[in-house]
Amino acid sequence: MQPIRLGLVGYGKIAQDQHVPAIRANPAFELVAVATQGQPCAGVENLQSLGELLENGPHVDAIAFCTPPQGRFGLVRQALAAGKHVLVEKPPCATLGEAMALVDLAREQGASGLYAWHSRYAPGIEAARDWLASRTLQSVRIDWKEDVRKWHPGQAWIWQPGGLGVFDPGINALSIATHLLPLALFVESAELRVPDNCQSPIAASIKMADARQLDIRAEFDFDHGHDELWSIEIRCAEGVLRLDNGGALLSIDGVRQAVSEEGEYAAVYRHFQQLIKDKASDMDLQPLRLVADSFFVGSRTLVEPFYD
Ligand SMILES: NC(=O)C1=CN([C@@H]2O[C@H](COP(=O)(O)OP(=O)(O)OC[C@H]3O[C@@H](n4cnc5c(N)ncnc54)[C@H](O)[C@@H]3O)[C@@H](O)[C@H]2O)C=CC1
Numbered sequence: 001m002q003p004i005r006l007g008l009v010g011y012g013k014i015a016q017d018q019h020v021p022a023i024r025a026n027p028a029f030e031l032v033a034v035a036t037q038g039q040p041c042a043g044v045e046n047l048q049s050l051g052e053l054l055e056n057g058p059h060v061d062a063i064a065f066c067t068p069p070q071g072r073f074g075l076v077r078q079a080l081a082a083g084k085h086v087l088v089e090k091p092p093c094a095t096l097g098e099a100m101a102l103v104d105l106a107r108e109q110g111a112s113g114l115y116a117w118h119s120r121y122a123p124g125i126e127a128a129r130d131w132l133a134s135r136t137l138q139s140v141r142i143d144w145k146e147d148v149r150k151w152h153p154g155q156a157w158i159w160q161p162g163g164l165g166v167f168d169p170g171i172n173a174l175s176i177a178t179h180l181l182p183l184a185l186f187v188e189s190a191e192l193r194v195p196d197n198c199q200s201p202i203a204a205s206i207k208m209a210d211a212r213q214l215d216i217r218a219e220f221d222f223d224h225g226h227d228e229l230w231s232i233e234i235r236c237a238e239g240v241l242r243l244d245n246g247g248a249l250l251s252i253d254g255v256r257q258a259v260s261e262e263g264e265y266a267a268v269y270r271h272f273q274q275l276i277k278d279k280a281s282d283m284d285l286q287p288l289r290l291v292a293d294s295f296f297v298g299s300r301t302l303v304e305p306f307y308d
């Protein structure tokens with residue numbers, strides 16, 4: 001079986017930290033070209049742009065997008081129009097409307113598209129989903145708190161319109177919650193704390209619910225320093241489920257549970273490989289819809305300026 005020839009656009013932090021190692025560890029893929037505006041990627045052809053990759057680069061079957069969300073719509077549309085399968089980092093686009101349009105375009109092109117909500121592939125998620133399936137939900141508490149200076153050093157785009165600020169990591173928690181909980185979630189209220197020199201929030205408090213009025217509270221913080229916290233606690237009539245470390249750890253009533261041994265991005269690319277084989281797509285919009293709704297109804301509080 002010939003490997004899937006893969007191009008990658010945006011050779012920045014996550015591409016270097018996660019995508020390229022995961023691609024190179026999966027024999028179903030061959031990374032053949034990278035288009036980026038920064039440092040080159042060793043061992044492949046490097047091009048200045050997606051257009052140059054498509055016009056003058058080596059043939060590719062699929063393209064992974066690791067650029068910032070702003071401007072990503074035009075790039076993914078270009079790749080779909082060229083008949084390529086696409087894997088798109090989260091958040092899929094700078095707006096919900098763009099992300100919806102790409103779903104239509106992938107369908108029209110008969111291409112496989114994956115919106116790579118990487119936290120949904122964390123080791124404890126599927127075991128958590130299986131346990132919750134037969135339980136009676138009572139409340140959900142999400143705490144997603146990390147250091148932007150560690151995970152996005154010098155990345156001005158994250159504070160600009162479309163960059164989402166603290167919702168860039170917070171959307172990962174929302175991707176897990178929408179994957180675990182059976183009914184559609186909606187935002188009841190939100191408070192967004194925006195540095196007065198930024199366009200997007202550095203912290204947020206969100207109250208959500210579902211049609212059965214499940215009480216869901218989330219606290220996001222992007223300036224949390226060293227004691228980072230990525231936890232989701234789901235109280236049920238039958239017991240308490242807790243995910244920690246972004247879903248890597250699962251405990252039920254305080255007892256640690258067995259989880260998958262596969263890393264997030266290895267699982268992301270294995271899923272992409274299967275989608276291409278099955279001529280299918282997985283382009284879920286729910287996490288981005290919750291972020292959009294948080295921005296719709298969120299009150300804004302200006303806080304002290306943020307400096308990287
Ligand atoms: N930093 C992290 O820990 C994680 C980031 N992500 C997501 O990955 C995406 C990228 O994040 P980072 O890698 O941290 O950002 P980054 O700023 O380090 O990398 C973005 C790269 O895209 C390149 N680029 C921008 N526009 C381009 C274009 N038109 N054509 C070609 N290359 C272009 C830039 O030169 C840069 O190398 C974001 O959506 C983020 O939410 C996902 C998981 C973790």
Ligand SMILES: O=C1O[C@@H]([C@H](O)CO)[C@H](O)[C@H]1O
Pocket residue numbers: 146151152168169172230246
């Ligand atoms: O997707 C993302 O994950 C975090 C970080 O890498 C782990 O929580 C990052 O802020 C965000 O882009």
